[in-house]
Amino acid sequence: METQILSPDEIEKAALIIKRGGLVAMPTETVYGLAADALNPEAVAAIFKAKGRPMDNPLIVHISELEQIYGLVSEFPEKARILAEKFWPGPLTVILPKSEVIPDEVSAGLTTVAVRFPSNPIARRLISLSCPLAAPSANLSGSPSPTNARHVYDDMKNRIDAIIDGGECDVGVESTVITLAEDPPRLLRPGGITPEQLREAIGEVIIDDAVFNPLKADRAAPSPGMKYKHYSPRADVVLLRGDINRFAEYVNSHYDKDTAALCYDEDIQGLRCEHISIGRAHDYNTQAHRLFTALRTADERGFKKVYAHCPGTSGVELAIYNRIIRAAGFEVIEL
Numbered sequence: 001m002e003t004q005i006l007s008p009d010e011i012e013k014a015a016l017i018i019k020r021g022g023l024v025a026m027p028t029e030t031v032y033g034l035a036a037d038a039l040n041p042e043a044v045a046a047i048f049k050a051k052g053r054p055m056d057n058p059l060i061v062h063i064s065e066l067e068q069i070y071g072l073v074s075e076f077p078e079k080a081r082i083l084a085e086k087f088w089p090g091p092l093t094v095i096l097p098k099s100e101v102i103p104d105e106v107s108a109g110l111t112t113v114a115v116r117f118p119s120n121p122i123a124r125r126l127i128s129l130s131c132p133l134a135a136p137s138a139n140l141s142g143s144p145s146p147t148n149a150r151h152v153y154d155d156m157k158n159r160i161d162a163i164i165d166g167g168e169c170d171v172g173v174e175s176t177v178i179t180l181a182e183d184p185p186r187l188l189r190p191g192g193i194t195p196e197q198l199r200e201a202i203g204e205v206i207i208d209d210a211v212f213n214p215l216k217a218d219r220a221a222p223s224p225g226m227k228y229k230h231y232s233p234r235a236d237v238v239l240l241r242g243d244i245n246r247f248a249e250y251v252n253s254h255y256d257k258d259t260a261a262l263c264y265d266e267d268i269q270g271l272r273c274e275h276i277s278i279g280r281a282h283d284y285n286t287q288a289h290r291l292f293t294a295l296r297t298a299d300e301r302g303f304k305k306v307y308a309h310c311p312g313t314s315g316v317e318l319a320i321y322n323r324i325i326r327a328a329g330f331e332v333i334e335l
């Protein structure tokens with residue numbers, strides 16, 4: 001099939017493709033999503049095929065009005081109501097016990113379903129013109145998530161029906177995922193909505209160990225996505241934890257012509273090798289916004305090794321840390 005690139009004013013065409021069981025990549029405020037009718041099992045199965053996604057990794061269902069969630073879940077506890085009221089529409093996904101309408105393909109056989117109400121107006125309009133949409137990130141499984149239409153095209157050309165080009169994504173990393181199918185709720189993936197914000201709204205929130213560490217071999221994945229290699233460019237990424245001086249010292253004494261530093265603006269001055277900056281050292285929103293493009297750029301420029309300056313773990317930085325440590329296969333050098 002030939003992949004059509006649609007502009008946002010051709011959204012009716014995109015809705016028709018969805019209603020016929022096709023696949024459309026859509027912009028959201030987090031990353032681009034690869035969308036299909038969430039209640040059509042064949043259409044959902046086609047998402048897994050196009051991405052090369054393991055069938056045991058469930059999908060998030062996207063809605064365009066709060067009321068739609070009541071048909072998709074079998075329970076809607078008070079804490080879910082508070083989170084929905086406070087953070088929707090926006091980059092937060094909640095996991096709840098699923099209703100019977102959710103096909104096993106969407107939930108990968110689990111008894112729960114992940115639901116999100118995105119704020120991006122193009123995504124919302126596509127949903128309201130069609131139906132609730134199952135949509136994982138629109139990249140080939142394992143590679144960095146796409147934050148613009150070109151990234152999607154590079155990965156998905158001729159594997160999907162259409163891409164709606166809605167420009168660059170705002171947040172740049174995937175949604176925060178929290179499960180409310182247990183109490184206290186547990187954060188499974190950090191994102192634009194921080195643990196601090198969640199705790200302020202609903203009290204205790206556990207952060208799953210797999211946010212920081214590789215999944216232990218004897219433990220079933222609480223969120224199946226955690227067990228797969230993720231966000232990796234082809235280049236070998238190594239995280240360096242230390243201040244600006246130690247970072248420069250280490251990189252300057254270890255680089256060769258195939259090496260780049262993935263760093264902050266403030267680092268650039270002290271570095272002798274090629275570099276890709278993700279923004280100023282304390283501008284976490286910009287860093288999140290640029291991270292996946294930076295990882296793709298490292299491959300496009302042919303670097304084989306990337307030394308990345310290790311981020312901290314509070315606020316939005318936790319989302320950046322979680323992605324980059326997976327891109328690095330959990331390899332961290334303490335300086």
Ligand code: AMP
Binds near residue numbers: 060
């Ligand atoms: P993606 O849409 O590619 O960003 O991935 C969605 C993430 O949410 C993956 O890590 C999934 O494993 C996770 N997820 C989706 N549904 C569930 C669920 N019902 N229970 C736990 N994790 C889920």
Ligand code: MG
Binds near residue numbers: 136137145
């Ligand atoms: Mg993904």
